[in-house]
Amino acid sequence: MDLSAINPVLLVASLMVAATPILLAAIGELVVEKAGVLNLGVEGMMITGAICGFAVAVETGSPLLGFVGAAAGGAALSLLFVALTQYALANQVASGLSLTLFGLGLSALIGQGYVGKKPPPSARLDIPVLSDLPVLGRILFSHDIMVYAGLALVAGVWALLRFTRAGLILRAVGENHDAAHALGYKVRRIRILAILFGGACAGMGGAYISLLRVPQWVDGMTAGTGWIALALVVFASWKPWRVLLGAYLFGGVTVLQLNLQAAGLAIPVEYLSMSPYLITILVLVIMSSHRSGAPASLGRTFHASQ
Structure with missing residues (x-):
């Protein structure tokens, strides 16, 4: 095994992309x-966003429009969830x-016609200047715009939930939707907007895989990423910043296991491939051993006539 082939600077830079x-x-x-x-x-929603973003990017030649299309595709699919849970009151x-x-x-x-094609x-x-710094430049200042968009979203959601009236109302609906309704808040409307936002974010996450991480369309290419995202939230x-740490942990272990495979580590590939999932779950369980913060109304159906 040749560990000297692993570049630590590229390793850290790659984990930001993988996360x-x-x-x-x-x-x-x-x-x-x-x-x-x-x-x-x-x-x-992620896999739908992956193919919608890929298709839009290929047809228009613009990766940016691809991400817009992915957000629209994920949000459109989430409308089906809205219809089932917020109007038909089906089990979530x-x-x-x-x-x-x-x-x-x-x-x-949808993806049948895009197999074998390459996105722009x-x-x-x-x-400028920052990208030329010896180590930090490559790690922090030489990524695509979506890496920074992800960080901005984390900061924005944290600020929204912590400092704004809209965040307070959102948390109130999640904690006790009946009390929020009694105070005059539009519980269904707030939840619909939240679901659409979640669908758009999931769609962009899927498009990041098909347009940047693995620039091609492969059926089922999200490979369980959505389930890991669900686990991270719990x-x-x-808490937004813990989600950031968990995503970077998963990305770091994923990149590390790929580098160890390339270095010829004498461990079966199957064990290395499952290591990101196992290590992420174990560390996050330890982190959350004293966890609290689950919204009290999570998963409960709201009916205005109750």
Whole structure:
């Protein structure tokens, strides 16, 4: 095994890229759950966003429009979840699972004509002066715009929930939707907006995989990333900065196991491949051993006549 082949600077820079799709999906789901809604359809919205973003980028030649299309595709699929849970008052767990299955099938159908095609390349956002710094320049200031968009979303959601009236109302709906309704807040409208935001974020996370991480369309290419995003939200105690740490942990272990495989580590590939999932779950369980913060109304159906 030749560990000298592993460049630590590139390793750290790569983990930020690997963490971005799961970070985008998880921060969107955090907002959804803060509103008291449990949407298990993140995987379906991610894979739908992956093919919608890929198709738009290929047809228009613009990766940026691809991400816009991915956000629209994820949000559009989340409307099905809205119809089932907010209007038909269906069970949220069953509706989320059906959304994932539907998204997987829909993406496979749409993606038949895009197998083997390449999306337009996405340029890195090199920041003058900062990008030329010896170590920090490569690690922090030479990424694509979506890496920074993910970080901005985390900061924005944290500030929204902590400092704004809109965040207070969102948390109130998630904690006690009946009391929020009695105070005159539009519980259903707030939850619908949160679900659409979560769907758009999941769609962009899926597009990041198909446009940047693996620049091609492969059926089922999200490979469980949506389920990891769901787990991150719970184990991070519904706190945005913990979601960020969890996403970077998963991204770091994923990149490390790929580098160890390339270095010829004498461990079966199957064990290395499952290590990101196992290590992420173990560390987050330890982090959340004293966790609190689950919205009291999470998963409960709201009916205005109650």
